[in-house]
Structure formats: C-alpha cells, structure tokens
Amino acid sequence: MKQRFTTKLIQSAVAAAFVLSANTASAEGSLSIYHWFEYIPQEVLDKFSKEYDVEVTMDTYDSNESLLATLKAGKLGSYDVAVPGDYMVEIMRNEGVLDSFEPSDLSNFGNIMDQWLDVSFDPGRKNSIPYQWGSTSFSVNRDMYDGDIRTTDIIFNPPEELAGKINMLDSQGEVLALASIHLGIPQCSSDRDQLKALNALLQEAKPKWASFNSDGAKDVLVSGDAVAGMIYNGFSAKARNEGVNIEYSYPKEGFIVWMDNVVLLKDAPNRDNALKFMNFLLEPENMAAITNFAQYTAGVKGVNELLTEALKTSPESNPPADAPAGSFIAVCDEATQKLYDQIWTNLKK
Amino acid sequence: MASINTNIKHYPGFLAVTVFCLFLLYAPLLVVMVYSFNDSLSIVKWEGFSLRWYHDVFNGKETAKYKTAAWNSISIAVMAATAATIIATLAALGMNRSAQWRGKSASFALINLPLMVPEIVTAVATLIFFSAIGFKTGYTSILIAHIVFCIPFAYLPISARLQGIESSYEQAAMDLYATRTQAFTKVLMPLMMPGIISGYLLAFIISLDDFIITNFVKGAGIETLPTAIFGAVKQGIKPNIMAISTLMLLVSVLFVCISYMVGRSGSPTSQNSE
Amino acid sequence: MSTKLNNIVSGNATFHHQRHKLLLPAWLVICLLLVVPVLMMLVYSFLTKEFRGGVIWEFSLAAYDQFFFDRGLFGDEPAKIDWTYMRIYARSALQAFIASVLCLVIGFPTAYFIATRSVRSRPVWVFLITIPYWVNLLIRTVSMKFMIRDSGPLNTWLLQAGIIDQPIHLINTNIAVQLGLFYSYLPFMVLPIYASIERYDFSLSEAASDLYASKWTTLRRVILPAVKPGIIAGCILVFVPSLGAFLAPDLLGGAKNFMIGSLIEEQFKGNAGNWPFGAASSMILLAIVMGVLLLYARNETNAAGSR
Numbered sequence: 001m002k003q004r005f006t007t008k009l010i011q012s013a014v015a016a017a018f019v020l021s022a023n024t025a026s027a028e029g030s031l032s033i034y035h036w037f038e039y040i041p042q043e044v045l046d047k048f049s050k051e052y053d054v055e056v057t058m059d060t061y062d063s064n065e066s067l068l069a070t071l072k073a074g075k076l077g078s079y080d081v082a083v084p085g086d087y088m089v090e091i092m093r094n095e096g097v098l099d100s101f102e103p104s105d106l107s108n109f110g111n112i113m114d115q116w117l118d119v120s121f122d123p124g125r126k127n128s129i130p131y132q133w134g135s136t137s138f139s140v141n142r143d144m145y146d147g148d149i150r151t152t153d154i155i156f157n158p159p160e161e162l163a164g165k166i167n168m169l170d171s172q173g174e175v176l177a178l179a180s181i182h183l184g185i186p187q188c189s190s191d192r193d194q195l196k197a198l199n200a201l202l203q204e205a206k207p208k209w210a211s212f213n214s215d216g217a218k219d220v221l222v223s224g225d226a227v228a229g230m231i232y233n234g235f236s237a238k239a240r241n242e243g244v245n246i247e248y249s250y251p252k253e254g255f256i257v258w259m260d261n262v263v264l265l266k267d268a269p270n271r272d273n274a275l276k277f278m279n280f281l282l283e284p285e286n287m288a289a290i291t292n293f294a295q296y297t298a299g300v301k302g303v304n305e306l307l308t309e310a311l312k313t314s315p316e317s318n319p320p321a322d323a324p325a326g327s328f329i330a331v332c333d334e335a336t337q338k339l340y341d342q343i344w345t346n347l348k349k
Numbered sequence: 350m351a352s353i354n355t356n357i358k359h360y361p362g363f364l365a366v367t368v369f370c371l372f373l374l375y376a377p378l379l380v381v382m383v384y385s386f387n388d389s390l391s392i393v394k395w396e397g398f399s400l401r402w403y404h405d406v407f408n409g410k411e412t413a414k415y416k417t418a419a420w421n422s423i424s425i426a427v428m429a430a431t432a433a434t435i436i437a438t439l440a441a442l443g444m445n446r447s448a449q450w451r452g453k454s455a456s457f458a459l460i461n462l463p464l465m466v467p468e469i470v471t472a473v474a475t476l477i478f479f480s481a482i483g484f485k486t487g488y489t490s491i492l493i494a495h496i497v498f499c500i501p502f503a504y505l506p507i508s509a510r511l512q513g514i515e516s517s518y519e520q521a522a523m524d525l526y527a528t529r530t531q532a533f534t535k536v537l538m539p540l541m542m543p544g545i546i547s548g549y550l551l552a553f554i555i556s557l558d559d560f561i562i563t564n565f566v567k568g569a570g571i572e573t574l575p576t577a578i579f580g581a582v583k584q585g586i587k588p589n590i591m592a593i594s595t596l597m598l599l600v601s602v603l604f605v606c607i608s609y610m611v612g613r614s615g616s617p618t619s620q621n622s623e
Numbered sequence: 624m625s626t627k628l629n630n631i632v633s634g635n636a637t638f639h640h641q642r643h644k645l646l647l648p649a650w651l652v653i654c655l656l657l658v659v660p661v662l663m664m665l666v667y668s669f670l671t672k673e674f675r676g677g678v679i680w681e682f683s684l685a686a687y688d689q690f691f692f693d694r695g696l697f698g699d700e701p702a703k704i705d706w707t708y709m710r711i712y713a714r715s716a717l718q719a720f721i722a723s724v725l726c727l728v729i730g731f732p733t734a735y736f737i738a739t740r741s742v743r744s745r746p747v748w749v750f751l752i753t754i755p756y757w758v759n760l761l762i763r764t765v766s767m768k769f770m771i772r773d774s775g776p777l778n779t780w781l782l783q784a785g786i787i788d789q790p791i792h793l794i795n796t797n798i799a800v801q802l803g804l805f806y807s808y809l810p811f812m813v814l815p816i817y818a819s820i821e822r823y824d825f826s827l828s829e830a831a832s833d834l835y836a837s838k839w840t841t842l843r844r845v846i847l848p849a850v851k852p853g854i855i856a857g858c859i860l861v862f863v864p865s866l867g868a869f870l871a872p873d874l875l876g877g878a879k880n881f882m883i884g885s886l887i888e889e890q891f892k893g894n895a896g897n898w899p900f901g902a903a904s905s906m907i908l909l910a911i912v913m914g915v916l917l918l919y920a921r922n923e924t925n926a927a928g929s930r
Contacts, residue, residue: 032569038584042410057570060580069896072676074480078487078569095675167877172894192697199696210795211877219585224774225794334674342696344894349707349881357828358739360838366732367748373729374755374809377766380776384769436648443645446638460649462657467867467912469884470664471657473905476891477667477898478660497656500649516635529641558759561869561884565891575761582761582874586769594762601757609750 031273033058034067034079036260037215038235039132041293048280054273062214063171064088071097077267080274085258087173087329089128090121092263098127099264105275108282116259116299121331128261129278130299132234132291134317135326136174137255139221139236140228142245149249152182154228156205163208167220167229170212172344174256175202177329178230181254188332188340195339202347212348221246233316234295240316241295248316250323257326259299378598385591402592415593418577422557425492425573430552433499434507437548438541440500441508442533446516461505463498471498472565479566487568494566495556502555503548510544543611550608554601661909668902676896686903708886712907715882718797719865722804723812723858730812730857735846737813738820749817756810764870767803768794771875795877803871811860819853820846852923859919863912883908 029052033045037060049056061067064085071082076097084092092098103109106129116130140149145161153159156179158166168175179201180187185194210226218239220226231239236248249255262281268274280286284302291298292308297317304312311317332340388399406415440460444453463471475494479486518540522532538545560575567576574597581590638645671683688694693705737748755763770777771793778790793799823846831841847854869884876882881889883904890901 034569037580059570062583063894065894065896066892069676069894070892072673072896073891073898074486075569078485091675170894195696213583213877215580215583216585223585223772225772338674339696342698346696348889348894349711349886357832357838357841358825360732360735360842363732363736366729367736370729370733370809370813371751373806374752377763377770377806378755378758380770381762381766384776436652439645440649442638443642446636447642448636448639450639450642456646456650459653459658462653465863465912465916466657466661467863467884467908469867469869469887470661470905470909470912473887473891473901474657474660474664477664477902478656481663481667493656497652500653504649516637519637523637529638532637554757558761560761575759578761578765582765582768586765590765591769594759594765597762598758601759602754605750605754605757609746609753613746 029053029270029273030055030057031081031270031277032056032079033277034070034075034082034265035060036083037062038218039083039260039294040290044286044289044293047286048277051280052273052276054270054276060215063169063173065172068092068095068097071265076265077269079265080268080270081262081277082265083131083260083262084128085173085260085329086119086121087331089261089263090331093122093127097266099266099268099271100126101264101275101278106279106282108279111282111284111300111302113299113301119259122261128263129282131260131262131281132294132296133257133259133299134233134296135250135255135257135319136169136230136232137178137249137251138228138230139239139246139248141221141224142247144227149228149247150251152178152251152253154249154251155230156182156201158205158208158228162228164210165227166209167211167213167217167226168209169217169230170214172340173329174230175347176340176344177256177327181251181256181327184253187327187330188336190336190339195343199343199346202343206347218242232296237295237311237314237316250319252322252324254324255326257328381591382595382598385588385595387588387591389588402588403596405589406592406596409589411589414572415574415577418572418574421488421491421571422573422575425488425495426553426556428492429495429499429556430503430549432496433503433552434545434549436496437500437503437507437552438545440504441511441541442537445508445511461501464501468498468559468561472562475562476565485568486566488571490566490568491563491571491573494562495559498559498562499552499556503552506547506551507541507544510541510547514540546611547608550604550611554604557600664902665906668899668906670899672897672899676898678898683899686897686899689900690903690907708904711881711886712883712911714797715866715884716911718801718804718882719862719868721801722808722865723861725801725805726809726812726861727854727858730809731816731854734813734816734853735820738817738823745821749814752810752813752817756814760807761870763807764803764874767799767806768874771799771802794875797876799875800871800882803875804865804868807868807871808861808865811864812857815856815860816850816853819850819856823849855919855922859915863915866912867908 031048031054033056035058039060040058045056045058048054059079061070064087067082067084068088068091071079071092072095089098103125109125109129112125112130116133118124122128137152138155140154140162144165145159147159147161154162155166155168176198177187179198180189183194183197183201185191185198189195189198211220213220217229217231218235221229221231221236221239222242222244231248233248236246240246240248262278264271264274264278281290282300284300284306287298287300288303288306291303292306292311295311295314295316384395385402386398386400387395388401389396406412437460444457444460447453458465466474471494475490476486478484479490484490514537519532519537522536523529527535558575559573560579563573564576564579567573572580574593578590578593581587667678668686669682669684671679671681671685673679688702690708691705692702693707694700694702733752737745737752740748769775772778773790773792773794778787781787782790793802827845827849828841831845832838836844867884868882869888872882872885873888876885887901887904887908890897890904
C-alpha cells in the first residue's frame with residue numbers, strides 16, 4: 001500500500017513536470033535568433049513573424065568572443081542565425097560552426113551592395129549577408145571635458161578630468177585592436193617587444209577605467225556613471241539622441257571599422273525559416289527600419305532613400321574629412337591568438 | 350516571567366540600531382517603488398505621479414517578452430516547488446519518524462547539500478553535467494536544476510513542523526487499524542499542513558528568485574523574469590524595470606504574508622492549550 | 624500486529640522501516656543532479672582547454688597551473704607563484720568577512736532588541752525583517768545600484784540637504800560591492816541570532832547584575848557566550864553566499880573588480896571561454912566553503928561534547 005502511494009506520488013510529479021514542459025516546447029514554424037543586444041527593433045521581428053507565420057525567439061550576446069564561446073559550449077543546434085562581426089565570420093567558418101547557402105536560396109541576394117558582395121571574410125557571400133556596418137572608437141561627455149578628444153590618449157592615457165570615469169567595452173577583439181592602433185603596432189603581431197608594450201599599456205591604463213560594460217556602454221554615458229567610454233558609432237548617436245551632450249571621436253591615430261553579418265548556423269533547427277529571415281532582411285524597407293533604429297549604415301541597396309534626415313547627416317555616421325581610414329580587426333593564427341588571449345586574461349584578472 | 354526586571358534586558362541605542370537596520374533594508378526598495386510611479390522618461394528626475402510605466406508593462410513594446418518570461422518563471426516555480434515539496438515531505442517522514450540509524454546524519458547533510466554548495470558552483474556543475482551528457486539546455490534543464498536546490502528549502506520548515514508533532518497521533522490511528530498510508534494521509538498530513546505550505550511557499554519563492562543557476566542552464570530563447578530583468582538592467586535601469594520590480598516585490602510580500610498567516614495558525618500543542 | 628508493537632516500542636519512529644523508501648527520492652535527485660555534477664566538474668578541471676572554447680578529453684593540470692603560477696606572457700619564463708587569482712580569492716574572502724562583521728554590528732543589536740520585545744509584538748518585528756529576505760536578490764541589488772549612482776537619490780538628497788557639496792562616487796567601486804553584500808545578506812544575520820537570544824534565559828543577566836556586573840560586562844561575558852551558536856550560524860549564512868556572490872560585483876562593481884563569482888562566470892559566459900579553468904576555480908571555492916563548514920561542524924560537536 002504505502003509503496004504504491006509513494007510510487008504514485010513520484011509518478012504523478014514526474015508526469016506533471018513533463019506534460020507542462022511539453023506544452024512550452026517550440027511548435028513548428030519557429031526561428032531562433034542569437035543577436036547583439038539592442039540591435040533590432042521589435043517591430044521588424046513582429047513583422048517577420050506575422051508575414052511568415054513564424055514564432056521568433058531571440059537571445060542576445062555582448063561580444064563576438066562570447067558568441068563563439070557560447071556556441072562552442074553546446075548551444076550549437078539551438079539557434080538558426082547569429083550576427084557576428086567580420087573577423088568572427090571568418091573564425092566561425094574555420095571553426096566549422098557555419099552552414100552555407102547558395103545565392104539562389106535568397107531571391108533578394110542581388111540587393112547586397114557590390115562592395116559588400118565579395119568580402120575578404122566571406123568571399124562570394126557563401127555563409128553570410130551584410131547586416132550593418134559602422135565604427136568603434138569612443139565618446140566623451142562634452143559638458144565634463146572640453147579638450148581635444150580626437151586622440152586615443154583619451155582612453156589609454158586619459159587627462160585627469162576623465163581618469164577613473166571611463167567605461168570600456170567588455171570585448172577582447174575591440175579593446176586589443178584599439179590599443180594596438182594607439183601604440184601604432186600591427187594587429188596579430190608576434191613581436192615580443194610589441195606584445196610586451198601592449199600588455200604594459202593595458203596594465204597601466206586599467207586603474208584609470210571605471211568599468212567593463214558593453215550592453216551598458218550607452219547607459220553609463222547617459223546616466224553619468226561614466227564621462228568617457230569606448231562605444232560603437234550608432235550606439236553613441238543613440239546616447240546623444242537621449243539628450244546628453246556626447247561627442248563621438250574619430251581619433252587621428254585611427255579607429256576600428258566593422259561589419260556585422262547575418263550568418264546561417266550549422267545544425268540550425270529551422271534552416272528554411274532562417275533563409276526566409278535572411279531574405280526578409282535584404283528587403284530595403286526592412287533593413288532601413290533596422291538602420292533607423294540602430295543608427296549605423298546598411299550594406300543593402302535602396303536603403304539610403306528610406307533613412308531619416310537626422311541619421312543621414314549624423315556626425316557619428318559621417319567622419320570628418322581629415323579622419324584616417326579605419327581598420328578591420330584581423331584574424332590571427334592560433335599561436336599568435338593565444339598570446340592575445342593571454343594579454344586579455346592579464347587585463348581582466 | 351514578568352518578575353524579571355525588564356530594565357536588565359534594556360540596552361541603550363539598540364532601538365536606534367534596529368530602526369537604522371530597518372531603514373537600510375527598506376529605503377532602496379521604497380525608492381524603487383516610488384520612482385516606478387515617476388512620469389518621466391529619465392529615471393533620475395521626478396516629474397510627477399503617473400501610472401504610465403505600469404501601463405507600459407502590460408501594453409508596451411516589451412509586454413510579450415516579459416509575459417513569456419513571467420509565465421516561464423511561474424510555471425517553473427510551481428512545478429519545482431511541487432516536486433521539491435513532495436520529495437521533502439517524504440524525506441522529512443523518513444528522517445523524523447525513524448530511530449537513530451547509521452548514516453542518518455550523512456543523509457541529513459545530503460538533503461541540505463544544495464544549501465551548502467555556493468550557488469555559482471552548483472550553476473557551473475549543472476552546466477557541465479548537462480553538457481557532458483548531451484542534454485540540450487532549455488526549459489526542462491532549468492526546471493530540473495530548480496527542483497534540486499528547492500529541496501532543502503522545502504525540507505526545513507516541513508521537518509521543523511514534524512518534529513513538533515508527537516508520533517502518538519499516527520500511532521493511535523494505526524492502533525485503530527488504519528494502514529500506515531492512511532495514518533499518514535488522514536492524520537499526520539493534515540497536522541503537517543502548515544509546515545508543508547510554508548515549505549512549498551519558500552521553495553516557490555526561491556525558485557522564482559533564482560538568477561545565477563538559471564542564467565547558466567537556460568537554453569536558447571528561454572528567459573525567466575530574473576534573467577530578462579538582468580539583461581535589461583545591464584543596458585541601464587529603465588522606468589519599466591522599476592514597475593516590474595515593484596510588481597514582483599508585491600508578489601513577494603503577498604507570499605510572505607500568506608506564509609506568516611499559515612505559520613500563525615498554530616501548532617497542534619498550542620491548539621490544545623487554547 | 625508485530626509492526627504495530629514495534630512502533631510503540633521504538634517511540635517516535637513510526638516509519639523507521641520505511642525510511643529508505645521515503646528518503647530514496649531525495650537521495651536520488653540530489654546525488655544524480657548535484658553530487659555527480661560536482662564530480663564531473665572535478666573531472667573537467669583536469670581537462671585540456673580547446674582553442675576558442677570547449678574542452679578536449681586529455682588530462683592536463685593547466686587550469687590549476689594557471690591559477691597558482693605565472694609563466695610570463697609567452698609561457699617560457701620560469702614559473703613563479705602568481706598571486707593575482709589568489710588575491711581575487713583573498714579579496715573576496717576579505718569582503719565577505721567585512722560584510723559579516725558589518726551585518727553582525729547592525730544585526731546583533733537588532734536581533735537583541737526584537738527578542739526582548741513582548742511575546743505579542745515579536746512576530747511583527749520578525750515579519751518586518753523577513754520581508755526584504757523574500758524580495759528578489761536581483762531587484763534588491765538593482766535598487767541599491769539605482770540608489771547610490773552619482774546622480775541617484777542618495778547623492779541628490781545629501782546635496783540638497785547641504786551635507787555634501789559634491790556627489791559621493793560609489794558606483795563601480797569596491798565600497799559599492801561591499802555595501803551590496805552587506806545589504807543583500809543582512810536578514811541572514813538577524814534571524815539566527817534572534818532565534819538564539821529568544822532561547823536565552825534572562826535570569827542569567829539578572830544573576831550577573833546581582834553580582835554587580837555592569838550591563839556591558841553582562842553583554843560581553845554572559846549573553847554573547849550564551850548566544851554564540853546563533854552568531855556563528857549568522858556569520859556563516861552571510862559569509863558563504865557573499866564569497867560566491869555574482870550580482871553585487873557585476874552590477875555594483877562594474878565587472879572590473881573581479882570577485883570569485885564573477886571570475887567564474889567570465890570563464891563560461893564571457894570572452895574567456897575557459898571551461899577547465901572555470902571548473903578549477905569552482906572546485907577551489909567549493910573546497911574553501913566546505914572547509915569553513917567542517918570547521919563549524921567540528922566546533923559544534925566539540926562544544927556539544929564539552930557541555
């Protein structure tokens with residue numbers, strides 16, 4: 001009797017758990033997106049959802065490196081599409097976490113701008129389509145500091161007014177690349193003296209930084225928790241639009257340019273919907289909605305006409321005439337990359 | 350008792366410290382509650398009373414996201430608390446209604462192990478476990494992890510209650526030819542109910558609160574309220590977060606009130622004496 | 624009939640013979656889903672890190688080596704002891720210790736005050752202390768973050784009241800983390816101390832006073848020793864979760880000043896993607912916590928034996 005009672009209790013508990021959890025399992029017609037934070041307006045997702053009768057879920061990450069780390073930590077096969085930056089597309093392909101498609105799979109493939117069609121990180125666009133491109137440097141609250149900001153000294157050798165009030169992106173690729181630009185050394189250097197100098201620079205600068213925060217890079221500037229901070233150009237434009245006197249810098253030493261791309265992930269549970277979504281994003285109207293939201297620049301034809309006047313003329317998207325050319329983040333070989341990983345670990349510990 | 354001079358008990362300044370302690374505990378919560386009614390886009394400036402952020406929570410752009418997260422949180426908490434309470438009730442019977450036996454203290458330690466292991470360690474271990482056995486993280490993985498750490502929280506109040514109930518109750522029932530199961534369901538369980546309810550509520554609230562473990566074991570596209578709030582807060586504290594926080598705060602207060610009422614419904618001995 | 628007799632003989636042991644069956648679900652669930660995972664974590668801490676995340680099933684001491692030794696940027700210098708991670712652990716332990724002391728300083732008088740209220744009003748005071756404990760830790764941490772930011776209510780009030788003329792910069796400092804830990808776990812200190820003061824026999828205080836002990840001497844020499852178990856329990860309840868805290872260092876400390884919890888999180892969720900090192904760091908934390916708990920348990924049994 002008591003035995004029956006016990007087993008019954010357990011059985012019903014287990015049964016209840018499974019019945020309830022089965023209800024929440026995804027139905028047919030779903031799409032799982034792994035995306036950067038605050039990078040796509042809800043309306044665009046809703047529109048896709050409605051047009052194709054697909055249930056959309058989205059998770060967010062805050063750096064290219066954590067995207068890869070998560071996928072390799074067993075999340076591959078959970079997501080359909082992700083949006084890595086240029087160098088990460090190449091790394092991810094080499095790591096074998098991307099799936100490829102044919103141009104004929106996407107009827108809007110022809111909408112991709114010519115200069116973004118045959119890119120070095122994805123020749124012929126076999127794995128990715130352009131999402132947005134922009135730059136990364138830093139911004140300063142002009143109410144608090146009115147000196148010259150067009151130098152990377154602001155971040156790595158800050159004036160007294162800014163020391164201790166600087167937020168850094170929590171992103172290995174971007175921090176190390178900007179530091180290399182500051183020192184004038186090549187990326188992926190394996191020269192011992194150069195790497196030691198890079199390590200020393202970061203160690204010396206660290207006490208002058210207040211925090212590492214990518215998701216909050218805009219908010220710390222808006223709320224006043226930080227006076228200067230590394231940031232993406234469009235994110236800085238959003239901060240300025242929230243009414244704070246923030247200026248984005250195109251430093252004379254150089255800055256980072258990047259292009260984020262929608263990639264098809266390997267073992268995507270909903271491959272067809274992923275392709276539908278990518279095709280949907282190549283519609284000028286949809287990409288324009290994203291561009292107006294994110295405040296960067298699209299790589300799709302026919303978007304420019306649909307942008308707001310404010311964005312077309314924004315100082316963040318229009319570098320001054322004397323600004324140097326930006327540099328893309330380079331992909332290093334394994335031995336070199338390990339040294340850079342070590343420098344980052346040293347910085348963060 | 351009253352003969353003891355209360356003056357001996359009295360220490361000057363302790364009242365002040367108590368008031369200070371309560372002020373510390375409540376000030377930040379009250380500030381968030383007050384600012385959730387702020388009629389302003391900026392969270393810093395006060396621009397008058399308004400319910401706009403509550404309206405935003407239920408009819409805003411992010412309503413769907415938070416609704417799903419709330420549903421996940423609540424359904425997981427209900428199931429985890431139910432499973433943990435059943436397991437804990439049986440365990441409490443086994444521990445408190447048995448004579449001394451070898452391994453009894455080891456068993457006690459095992460049941461309370463989830464309390465002793467730091468949450469971050471449990472989170473890491475569970476993530477590694479799921480990954481090693483190839484279990485796909487998702488809703489079910491959160492549920493499983495929650496059941497485990499809810500067990501001791503359900504066990505402690507149930508066990509405390511059971512300790513206060515003499516075994517003569519169920520023995521009398523069995524003397525009257527009730528089976529052991531009947532003695533449990535008809536006699537002992539009703540007596541234990543306040544403890545079971547307290548344990549259930551505690552497990553429920555602990556599951557609802559959990560962030561660290563959930564953050565590690567949640568699967569693609571699954572958010573609970575704490576992980577959704579954490580994600581939003583990383584991008585900055587918005588007024589709608591304050592409104593959601595206030596609502597969650599009220600739910601917690603409601604639960605602690607229920608638990609308090611149930612706890613006051615008296616132990617069997619005090620019922621006899623009253 | 625025989626079982627019935629047996630029950631009466633063994634006193635409060637109605638379910639003695641069913642104990643294994645009753646305890647089996649709890650044992651199974653906790654063993655399978657906590658003990659086994661912890662053992663697996665131990666195994667992972669000895670595996671090789673795969674380039675860019677993941678593990679290779681090959682034995683390696685690299686994770687522990689990274690924790691304890693510094694071999695220079697290029698890994699070719701002679702190994703010397705690396706204090707950076709140990710310093711993070713020491714700093715976390717120090718912060719957890721300070722949090723415990725602060726909680727004790729505020730918590731003891733509060734617990735004492737409540738325990739000396741009338742029997743009727745005590746539950747109300749306990750209730751007031753319990754409410755914040757039931758409120759989501761994340762929400763409490765966020766409230767604290769909002770409260771202490773440079774332009775937050777605390778600074779605004781202090782400025783308006785003329786107490787300060789410049790905002791106190793707290794956010795993203797170790798002091799903010801400290802404050803967060805103290806605030807998060809304060810109720811954990813009050814409740815166990817309250818429970819033991821409630822059991823304290825005040826005729827002891829009376830006796831001390833009859834022997835011309837001053838109030839504070841009585842507190843120090845009579846009350847404190849008598850309620851020591853409650854104080855120790857409270858300190859452990861504050862110390863252990865503070866040691867592995869993640870929310871306070873992440874939200875209040877700006878993710879710059881690592882504590883153990885955020886260091887571990889970074890290995891799994893952040894840029895680092897170093898599972899073996901994360902597993903090794905977790906094992907070391909677990910060892911410290913278990914050590915503290917064992918010390919406590921031994922202390923308890925010793926105290927019980929000497930009584």
